[in-house]
Amino acid sequence: MSDSSGVSNQEPSLPSGDVPLFGVLAEYSTPQQLLAASRVVRDAGYTRWDTYTPFPVHGIDGAMGIRPTILPWIVLGAGLTGVAAGVALQWATNAFDYRWIVSGKPFWSIPANIPITFELMVLFSALTALVGMLVLNGLPHPSHPLDLKQRFLRVTDDKFFLVIQADDPSFKLEMARELLAGTSPVVVETVDEDRVTSDRLPRPLVLGLMLLVVAAAVPFGLAAKARASTSREPRFHVVPDMDFQPKMKADRANPLFDDQRATRAQVDGTVAAGELHENTAFWTGRVDGVLVTSFPEESPTSEAAVTRGRERFGVYCAPCHGLVGRGDGMVSKRAELLAEGTWTPPSDLQQDYIRTMPVGQLFETITNGVRTMPAYGPQIPAADRWNIVLYVRALQRSRATSSSDLPASQRDSLK
């Protein structure tokens, strides 16, 4: 419609004789009749024509001779773009720009990246399918000549329509009428071009959409402002009763008590049930304040104890100290990769001063922690801590052994 702006100034009126013809319309009662008529029109060689139905009619594509849409290829491309975007996003954030240790996992690992990649693929594909469908169909389409036809309203109900357009290169009114009359229609009518309604989108809709686009930019603007400036305002709390809960946390001040401690110490002269721990050698690694040098009776050395110790060592110690205790665990290795200078490397358990430590001190270190190593007493039962000490001793022995330690049969095989 080249001069629609001029035409839209006309008074709304019934189409008069000088309004050009849009096409010829035929109405049918069943989808089968429409399918048959479509085959006739297709075979007559028309190219500018269409069908209108209340629901998708199976087989209409073939009956109309419509070639398969290229939309699937566009969606495939969008899906692959989503895959690439997902992988690139995660590489840039996790492996390149801001490397962060998450439970000892590699900075860059495919399994962790698959869910995001998958979701972005679905997102890109779905949005592209929707937008692509609208664009390829030439939608939105605010006005259409058929909308003025009272008869056409039933297209959303129970009637089926076929229209041959006047702009078809081989269109001749009488021939088209005759062709459609032979396809058992309910009626055949001419349709005039729409000179009444504007083919522009309604102004409120356009304004609303523009407002949405502007509003969508607001969060980005706020984020950019926050990145470029500092603020003295306290943090904004969205859910205050979750941020400020009426409870006391360990090591916080509690005004209810004189000593202000939230964590209450045990009352002097009492012992909690099952925590008498009279045998201090087993529970603390000391007897009368002196570190023990041999394993306590409750945790005798045995092969089962070493095996158990190795398993527990693998769970609790190996992530930092390494599987054989050389201070080369995964967490330590990755922390050193970050090269931030704040990492205290875990001790190599083969060092002489650790080798000659009393077992009580090893036990005490595991129990209470040392330097940046946290206390494992609350996590690992005492018997298991002793088993770990035993395994550490076994590791140390394995690294500083002489041939005289070997059984005679194996010693011979080394000669």
Place this chain on the structure above:
Amino acid sequence: MAEHPNKPALSDSDPSLQLGSIADRAVNGLAALGVVALVTAGVLGLSAHDHGRHFMFAYLVAFAWVLSIGLGALWWVTLQHLVNARWSIVVRRLGELLAANAPILALLALPLVIPTLLGNHELFPWVDHELMHSNHVLHKKAGYLNVGFFTVRMALYFGFWSWWSRHLLARSVSQDKNTATLGLLERVRGASAPGMIAMAFTITFAAIDLLMSLDPLWFSTIYGVYYFAGCVIAVHAVMVLFTLWFQSKGRLTAVTREHFHDLGKMLFAFTVFWAYIAFSQFMLIWYANIPEETGFFMERIHGNWLHVSYFLIVGHFVLPFFGLLSRHVKRHRVGLAFWSVWMLVVHYVDLHWLIMPNYQHEHASFGLLELTCWVGLASLLAAATLRRAKGKNLVPVGDARLSASMAFENV
């Protein structure tokens, strides 16, 4: 067409409706091949002097494979009734015939169940009393994993599958003679809702009992769904191949390219579903990295099991994903046949990968014993299906919606 829903779309005398004598030779040949292969497998198994260990594992892989086809078919027929599907009516009888193998599958489960009953713990370690009570976790599981309860559960599963599959087939066949029985179908549809719930429970627990309990310490809550995904893939592939074979003999001609397209879509969809489930299982275990869970994947990334694992990613997902993506492939007989055969083979590899690491660590192998078990069970069940098909219509001609199914077109 649509105005006369009670008029049969196919007449009873249509020559494409019945197999007639064309499958007689195939039934005899397949049955003979199946017996010979299984006897060979039995002899090979006995001569290994390993208390039947290798035989039972190889047999279990093949059995899980044929079972997945039967269960897939039973689930599929239940689904078609449940959602009142029209497109699938021309292939529904084939699904009913495949599902009705359930009683035969129950018989063929005996070589696994009887040794277990007799206390053989080569296949299922939990049969061993001492093992179960020497380990704290296993001790806690002994209330579920014991021979008595196992037998009861097997009887329940196979009993339900046999009854439900025979019921569906009998109702459908009785409708062939009497076209004015819409009420019949409605009752079947109503029963399909609880039937579907029962299918979900029985497939899940059967997978746990027959496959997951091979390693009684390990567990995965998604395991049943994983096996189910394989069931659905297998049955669609088998339906495509049977239909193509029948059509090459001039039978079942009511199935058009449109129906093949839909079968292909289901095959494609469940290939993706399988990958989704398999990855969900892997990622949670990988991420949590808890020793009691990672054992499963540790077994499967050591030795040449690692190569099988990589093969599954490529062969069970990447290749069929791109291979079946195009509609032209799904509508092309040779293309669809190729991918159906492919999926059935990789489905076997998948089950082998699930089961055999419990037989031997670090070393994946496929030998004569595995082959004979597979050929034997597959041949016997194919023969049973064809024999059951004889004398019955290959299409449920009495279904009032058959004309809609025959005229079905994808948009």
